[in-house]
Amino acid sequence: MKINCPDADIEYIEDFYSADEAHLIFNALTQHLVWRHDDIKMFGKVMKIPRLQAWYGDNSLRYRYSNITLTAEPWTAALLAIKEKVSGYCRHDFNAVLANLYRDQHDSVGWHSDDEPELGAMPTIASLSFGAEREFQLKHIITKEKMSISLASGSLLIMRGKTQHYWQHCLPKRSKLIKPRVNLSFRKICNES
Ligand SMILES: O=C(O)CCC(=O)C(=O)O
Numbered sequence: 001m002k003i004n005c006p007d008a009d010i011e012y013i014e015d016f017y018s019a020d021e022a023h024l025i026f027n028a029l030t031q032h033l034v035w036r037h038d039d040i041k042m043f044g045k046v047m048k049i050p051r052l053q054a055w056y057g058d059n060s061l062r063y064r065y066s067n068i069t070l071t072a073e074p075w076t077a078a079l080l081a082i083k084e085k086v087s088g089y090c091r092h093d094f095n096a097v098l099a100n101l102y103r104d105q106h107d108s109v110g111w112h113s114d115d116e117p118e119l120g121a122m123p124t125i126a127s128l129s130f131g132a133e134r135e136f137q138l139k140h141i142i143t144k145e146k147m148s149i150s151l152a153s154g155s156l157l158i159m160r161g162k163t164q165h166y167w168q169h170c171l172p173k174r175s176k177l178i179k180p181r182v183n184l185s186f187r188k189i190c191n192e193s
């Protein structure tokens with residue numbers, strides 16, 4: 001379904017994968033991806049990113065994110081199969097995926113837009129969720145309007161068009177216990193750097 005959100009093009013498919021499929025994929029991804037725990041520099045201080053990450057894609061694509069550069073690991077069979085299903089639905093080609101593992105309620109991602117130059121002007125970002133349900137928040141950068149979507153296991157969230165121009169998003173920390181969640185966001189990197 002389309003999310004009714006001004007200056008944005010957001011679609012949410014709750015049951016892109018069945019609960020059983022999502023459970024199997026969650027186990028495969030947590031066990032087999034090459035998870036890394038990088039540092040970021042924030043306000044002059046070096047800190048651990050509050051989640052684990054992995055970066056996969058076509059021939060060693062590099063991706064700059066905050067002050068770190070990730071070099072893509074070669075596609076696994078599981079990720080390629082997911083990419084094909086997502087590409088087919090979105091009618092869009094992706095050449096890389098950023099994986100996030102939120103170990104519990106303390107892990108998060110802060111407010112940002114997926115607006116790195118290598119994503120191009122109007123990127124299509126296809127974001128899948130596996131494992132625990134987490135709240136995804138959106139904030140309009142001019143009007144400050146807020147939206148939130150609870151991302152179910154097996155769901156697909158697609159952000160297109162001008163969404164990244166006008167909206168930031170985040171996945172906040174929570175106080176109550178939350179089990180692990182894996183997020184895959186498929187992207188198309190335009191200019192190799
Ligand atoms: O985990 C999510 O749903 C969001 C992740 C995200 O926004 C990102 O990696 O850019």
Ligand SMILES: [Fe+2]
Nearest residue numbers: 112113114169
């Ligand atoms: Fe993002």
